[in-house]
Amino acid sequence: xxxxxxxxxxxxxxxxxxxxxxxxxxxxxxxxxxxxxxxxxxxxxxxxxxxxxxxxxxxxxxxxxxxxxxxxxxxxxxxxxxxxxxxxxxxxxxxxxxxxxxxxxxxxxxxxxxxxxxxxxxxxxxxxxxxxxxxxxxxxxxxxxxxxxxxxxxxxxxxxxxxxxxxxxxxxxxxxxxxxxxxxxxxxxxxxxxx
Numbered sequence: 001x002x003x004x005x006x007x008x009x010x011x012x013x014x015x016x017x018x019x020x021x022x023x024x025x026x027x028x029x030x031x032x033x034x035x036x037x038x039x040x041x042x043x044x045x046x047x048x049x050x051x052x053x054x055x056x057x058x059x060x061x062x063x064x065x066x067x068x069x070x071x072x073x074x075x076x077x078x079x080x081x082x083x084x085x086x087x088x089x090x091x092x093x094x095x096x097x098x099x100x101x102x103x104x105x106x107x108x109x110x111x112x113x114x115x116x117x118x119x120x121x122x123x124x125x126x127x128x129x130x131x132x133x134x135x136x137x138x139x140x141x142x143x144x145x146x147x148x149x150x151x152x153x154x155x156x157x158x159x160x161x162x163x164x165x166x167x168x169x170x171x172x173x174x175x176x177x178x179x180x181x182x183x184x185x186x187x188x189x190x191x192x193x194x195x
Contacts, residue, residue: 111171119143139172141178146184146186165179
């Protein structure tokens with residue numbers, strides 16, 4: 001069972017983002033349903049036209065305090081939800097080796113800058129940006145490339161995979177690095193003639 005979940009996680013390295021999006025949709029649906037119910041019930045309770053199926057609010061002195069406490073709790077949950085949205089899956093550092101003498105840690109931003117510089121120097125690439133995500137021990141890579149109009153995306157990707165990513169794997173001592181490639185085409189032609 002564990003092997004299957006690990007394989008599934010490796011095959012789809014950005015499952016966390018999908019889980020977060022699904023949680024957001026479910027949370028928004030729940031909040032919407034609660035607000036709809038509260039919005040429907042409030043006028044009925046206020047005007048007393050709710051009938052016998054809704055009991056009138058008691059005139060007890062604790063009711064305003066209970067309503068204020070519920071409002072504070074809802075506000076705290078909403079703020080936490082909002083702060084979680086800003087959380088990034090970006091890896092700050094990579095743990096390469098741990099042993100009796102200590103451990104080797106590499107700043108992920110330095111590795112990404114080196115990869116971005118190398119890829120940006122390829123013919124037909126206007127700009128490359130790399131980002132390591134997921135886990136410090138088993139990272140995934142997001143690679144964004146902006147190509148010239150006449151660039152060959154297949155050739156650029158093959159060169160990235162065979163040269164830049166191979167060097168990155170060797171330097172980080174990784175057997176594999178799952179990569180998501182996003183290519184956009186913009187800017188003037190590079191001057192290369194298409195065959």
